[in-house]
Amino acid sequence: MIIPQIPKGFRDFLPGKMNLRKKIIGAVTEVFESFGFEPMDTPCLEYAETLEGKYGEEGDRLIYKFQDRGGRSVALRYDLTIPLSRVVATYPELTRPFKRYQIAPVWRADKPQKGRFREFYQCDIDIIGTESAYADGELVIITYLVLKKIGFDNFLIRINNRKLLNAFAVKEGINDRQVPSFFRSIDKYDKIGRDGVMKELQNNFTVSKSLETKLDDYIFSEENRKQTGLSEIAKLVEGMPAGDEGLRELETIRDSFSAYGVPEKYYMFDFSLARGLDYYTGPIFETIVTEPRIGSITGGGRYDNLIGLFSRNPVPATGTSFGLERIVTVLDEMGIGGSDGTMTRILVTLFDADLMADNLRIAKTMREADLNVEVYFSPQKLKKQLSYAANRGIPFVVIQGPDEISQGTITLRNMNKGTQEVLSLGDLISTVKNSVLQ
Amino acid sequence: MIIPQIPKGFRDFLPGKMNLRKKIIGAVTEVFESFGFEPMDTPCLEYAETLEGKYGEEGDRLIYKFQDRGGRSVALRYDLTIPLSRVVATYPELTRPFKRYQIAPVWRADKPQKGRFREFYQCDIDIIGTESAYADGELVIITYLVLKKIGFDNFLIRINNRKLLNAFAVKEGINDRQVPSFFRSIDKYDKIGRDGVMKELQNNFTVSKSLETKLDDYIFSEENRKQTGLSEIAKLVEGMPAGDEGLRELETIRDSFSAYGVPEKYYMFDFSLARGLDYYTGPIFETIVTEPRIGSITGGGRYDNLIGLFSRNPVPATGTSFGLERIVTVLDEMGIGGSDGTMTRILVTLFDADLMADNLRIAKTMREADLNVEVYFSPQKLKKQLSYAANRGIPFVVIQGPDEISQGTITLRNMNKGTQEVLSLGDLISTVKNSVLQ
The missing domain is CATH 3.40.50.800 (Anticodon-binding domain)
Known part of the structure; x- marks a missing residue:
């Protein structure tokens, strides 16, 4: 007899849970399609070279990689963004703007722990081929509509712009090339706290007293960062052309919210938001659930240079991802999942x-x-x-x-x-x- | 620049094709759920030992297998039946009869060729925990309803019973233990023809003149096998208790068709149907499309001993699988797919x-x-x-x-x-x- 077991970090979804997941996916899909997004799917396996070097050092280590029968190095999909970029480069005939959604499992050889799995679903929407900040705004409007539709109310969408962060860093005397590493450190604030981040920064950069004060005021202070508005951010990047551009984009996004009727309580411009991935180039966004505290349940941003890795022509792109597992967990904890339902009458x-x-x-x-x-x-x-x-x-x-x-x-x-x-x-x-x- | 490529035998599904697949999956799901089947999902990765030794020698070679970071041997799911059997053994608390459907990709390191892929979708329904032949009948009724619903008309569901085949073989002097190998040879008829099969049989068994005549009359003759009725099959297994049982089961299945109103033109009892897998124990069925000729588009049967491999208690089970890829191919060839549609109005x-x-x-x-x-x-x-x-x-x-x-x-x-x-x-x-x- 073989003892029935599944690999650690992997899960079976029995009918009760599966019905809940289907319900959520159905609601999400309906909103996506109402905005003209179309379904797309890519293989679960990609050539390893397609994925490697895109997710940072830590990401690379988490890729499930092996040799296929022909001796080629292949890997299980790590996210849905890189496969999409590969697709856009493969089929230049795709009409642009190309708006697609994909709801599919991804794999990461992470240490299994509570709420973290080696196989989990992402629900992604991306808009390829337009530089318009209205496209970024649309992604956030959809985020708001999806979360309301599946029963969330206690959430806050944080919005920032990499152009602003870059302008700020350069203005503060950080070398252009070192900007990504500067923000990777800052992005660790939630994990290692103010002192941890300051230590990392002081090891790698010359941190002036004035910079330290600004970090304390706008990034390390939870109090202050909730009050940051676009006018305050404007001061931090004054005189930097990239800063102006970034501000104009955020204003466009704000205009689209007010035209669409997204209430102000559900979003904020938050200068402390950096997001980990190197490839973001413009507006970035993520959603936190204020109660229960579970980290972010959506995240995304503009990545105008990523598709260029696979294609002679750079193609502007923006996208966001909904974390199905965390959404299900929160719905379960809020008791609004109704997880044991059957569809049989x-x-x-x-x-x-x-x-x-x-x-x-x-x-x-x-x-x-x-x-x-x-x-x-x-x-x-x-x-x-x-x-x-x-x-x-x-x-x-x-x-x-x-x-x-x-x-x-x-x-x-x-x-x-x-x-x-x-x-x-x-x-x-x-x-x-x-x-x-x- | 990385040249955008996907592994051989794998496919991207762009929105047009994906909308067609979604439409088919939606129709299939609706029929499944109308019969009380509930969705279930299992990991794409299983421990290799869970899968190995279940699919025959050739099947084993096609399993995508690799070492995970912890040095455990893992494998990509090869079908949906073995994972289901593992699930049933893992959760004895599941209410029985347990009726679930699963629509998910499986992987086989097969030689890529026209219409054969290394990653493809199966749509499976299974009924666990009942020996009733009405359960087998229900699977065939669903097969009929699903195919009609998605626009097929030129199809024929072939039905046989492993118990009849076993009774026949034993009656003809084949040693009990050699019966599976006997039928594996016969199952190759479509691939290697009458002479190929006879050669294999003569190498391994003593084939009497009388057996050869019966094989010619009921298995190798396409003419005759279309006319085989239950009464004729009865003659082939006369006096064998297993044969009587097998006949009664097929009669029950026929009764359920007539109660449900499945027209006779869509099914036949076909003594030449053997099906390759060793694990079938009772009624077996598969659907062929009569035009265009593309091989079988559904297949399944009863497997009362399979779950026993993972569990101290044997559990009766029956199931069938719809091949999404072939169904899509036929719909495309019939021009009833409408594959370039958008859902945007x-x-x-x-x-x-x-x-x-x-x-x-x-x-x-x-x-x-x-x-x-x-x-x-x-x-x-x-x-x-x-x-x-x-x-x-x-x-x-x-x-x-x-x-x-x-x-x-x-x-x-x-x-x-x-x-x-x-x-x-x-x-x-x-x-x-x-x-x-x-």
């Missing part, structure tokens, strides 16, 4: 093996009326069949013996109320359908 | 950058009326924006300049007809919605 019990043909016929009629109906296969004791329905969470049970058949009636049992009524098949169908609408 | 063009806020507002109203609407981001020439809509296949375009805005009207262009009308926003929405219903 009726169980047709079997009184006697000879009545199976009758059961199949009434089940057929009920299915043709768009009800999900299960037929029980064995003429076991009714009690056993009822307890099967109860365990599955099926809300209605049909009981039909020879008496009912000769009278042309059916008994319908409401499992939640414990009540029974004798009905015609037509009335039974409307009773169940009306109860579904409740 | 309207493109809102941008006359002038200053009008973006107006565009966002009307797009919002249209989306709230359940229309999929894309907003164009740059105020490029109208001609360019119209050609974008045409390339995407978006059927309606909204044009709104300062004049229209001051008059409270909008111009709607029907891209297929090339006509335009000036409407209020409300009338525009109903015009588009009504056209969707056409």
Whole structure:
């Protein structure tokens, strides 16, 4: 006998959980499609060289990599952005702007721990081929709509712009080339705190007193950073052309929110947001859930230079990603997941093996009326069949013996109320359908 | 620059194809759920020992296997049946009968060739925990309903029973233990022909003249095998208890078809059907498309001993699998796929950058009326924006300049007809919605 086991950090999704995931994916998809995004899929395996060197040193180490039978080095997909960039370079005939969504698993050979898995789903939307900040704004509007639709309210979308961060760093005397490393350190604030970040910065850069004060005021102070507005950010980058451009983009994004009616309580311009990946070039955004505290549940930004790695022509691009696993976790903790639901409405019990043909016929009629109906296969004791329905969470049970058949009636049992009524098949169908609408 | 490439035998699915796949998966899912099947998912990676030794010698060689970072041997999922068996053994608390569906990719390191891929989707339904042949019958009824629903008509579901084949072989003097190898040879008929199979059989068994005649009459003769009925099969296994049992099961299946109204032209009892996998123990079935000839598009059967490999208690089980790739190929060849469709109904063009806020507002109203609407981001020439809509296949375009805005009207262009009308926003929405219903 083989002991049944799955690799650490991997999960089975049994029907209850899977129904919840399907519900969320359905809601997310509906919003994506309402904005003109189309589905796309890429292979789970890519050549290793396609993925390597794109996710930073730590990311590279987490790539699941192996040799295929032909001796080529292949790797499991690490995210959905690099495969998309590869696709855009492969098919230059794709109409631009190209708006696609992809909802698919990715793999990272991370240390498994609570809430962190080696196989998890990402839901990504990206807009390829436009430099317009309205595209970035649309991604944030969608973020807001998706989260509201699946039942979130306690969330805050943080927004910043890499151009502003760059302008700030250069203005403060950080060498152009060292800017990414400067912000990688700052991005660690949530993990290693103010002193940890300052230590890293002082090791690598000359940190002036004035810079330290600004970091304390705008980045390390949770108090202050909540109050940062665009006008305050403007002061930090005054006189830097890249700063002006970055500000104009954020203003466009703000305009799009107000035109679309996104309430101000759901977003903030936050100069402390840096985001880890090197490839961002413009607006960046991430969503934090204010309660329960679980880290970010969405994140993204503009990456105008990434596709250029695979293509002679650089192509502007922006995108964002929803972390399905964290969203499910939060919904579960908030008790609004309803994770044990079944989509089956009726169980047709079997009184006697000879009545199976009758059961199949009434089940057929009920299915043709768009009800999900299960037929029980064995003429076991009714009690056993009822307890099967109860365990599955099926809300209605049909009981039909020879008496009912000769009278042309059916008994319908409401499992939640414990009540029974004798009905015609037509009335039974409307009773169940009306109860579904409740 | 990295040359954009994907591994051989793997595919990107761009939006047109992906919309077709989504449509098929949606239709399949709807039928599955109408019979009480629930979604389930398992990891793409399993421990290699979970998969190895289950698919025969050739199957084992095709498993994508590698060492994970901890030195454990892991493998990409080869099918959905073995992971299901592992799940059933892992969670004995699952209510039985356990009916689940899973629609997911599997991987085989096969030689890539036309219509054969290394990554492809399977759509599986299985019923765990019942020996009733009505369960097998239900799988075939679903096969019929799914294929009709997605537009197939020229198909034939072949049905046989391993118990009948075993009874026949034993009656003909084949040693019990050699029965599987006997039928593996017979299963090669489609590939190596009558003479190839006879040669293999004569090398391994004593093939009597009487057996050879029966093989010619019931297995090698395409003419005859189409006419085989249960009464004829009965003669082949007369006097064998396993044969009687197998016949009774097929009769039950036939009864369920007639109760459910499955027309006789869509199925046949076919004694020549063996199916390759060793693990089948009872009824087996597969669907062939009669035109175009493409091999089987569904296949399955009862496997009462498989779960016992992972569990102290044997658990009866039956299941079937729909080959999504072949189904898509046939739909494409039949021209009923409509593979270039978009789900986006309207493109809102941008006359002038200053009008973006107006565009966002009307797009919002249209989306709230359940229309999929894309907003164009740059105020490029109208001609360019119209050609974008045409390339995407978006059927309606909204044009709104300062004049229209001051008059409270909008111009709607029907891209297929090339006509335009000036409407209020409300009338525009109903015009588009009504056209969707056409």
